[in-house]
Amino acid sequence: MSEGGQSLRERRRVETQRMIQAHAMRLFAEHGYDATTVNQIAHAAGVSSMTVYRHFPTKEDLVLHDGYDPLIASRVAARPAGEPLVRRIGRTLVETTRDVLGPAAGDRPSPERELLLARLRLMIDTPALRARHLDSQYATQRAIVGALLGEAPDPEAEFRVWVAAGACLAAMHVALTRWAREDGRADLPGLIAAALGAAFGEEFGRDSGGELGEGAGGDAAGGSGRDAGEAAG
Numbered sequence: 001m002s003e004g005g006q007s008l009r010e011r012r013r014v015e016t017q018r019m020i021q022a023h024a025m026r027l028f029a030e031h032g033y034d035a036t037t038v039n040q041i042a043h044a045a046g047v048s049s050m051t052v053y054r055h056f057p058t059k060e061d062l063v064l065h066d067g068y069d070p071l072i073a074s075r076v077a078a079r080p081a082g083e084p085l086v087r088r089i090g091r092t093l094v095e096t097t098r099d100v101l102g103p104a105a106g107d108r109p110s111p112e113r114e115l116l117l118a119r120l121r122l123m124i125d126t127p128a129l130r131a132r133h134l135d136s137q138y139a140t141q142r143a144i145v146g147a148l149l150g151e152a153p154d155p156e157a158e159f160r161v162w163v164a165a166g167a168c169l170a171a172m173h174v175a176l177t178r179w180a181r182e183d184g185r186a187d188l189p190g191l192i193a194a195a196l197g198a199a200f201g202e203e204f205g206r207d208s209g210g211e212l213g214e215g216a217g218g219d220a221a222g223g224s225g226r227d228a229g230e231a232a233g
Contacts (some may be wrong), residue, residue, distance in 0.1 A: 017055045020045045024062040025118045033126045035218035050221040060116040060132045063122050069140050073147035085164040093172050098189040141165045
């Protein structure tokens, strides 16, 4: 995740968040999510409980927070406007995942990859986190819709974008779950691309359906949404 253009204060805030989250994930792995308290996390991180809550308003946020939504939104907005929606959104998700995980250092996975794998395992195994994860996914969907439509969307275009974004994220969720259950052995960006290909066809909807413009493929977006929903089920 690029931090170019961030102020010193913002960089320090992000560094503090990452440090607290790293300690939280270690304690969750050692003692279990339910058995670990925010006070224990604060002590391990060398900060006050108030500082933890300032960065993570709830205990669940220590697992769910990643801060990637603004990056996804800016990238999806920067792709060609005439690109089919599912391709525009899907390729953004694949490319952003690849960039966020970063390259491995020799035989050692990147810290971001290890953190994501630990977070996903907790989300899968902890009922309270599974429920909150839906809220997190909805926030990402809303960020994508906002980036593509702006402040005064046409209702029909808005509907198509919500469908396409939701379906792409559903396909990505299936890939993330499989990746975590297989201990992160697969190439995650490739697995996400495969899930999107299964949902939308080769190259994520190579047909003309799904653009924002007039007459764009509402049927293609809606049909793809149904396929992704079946895969997620």
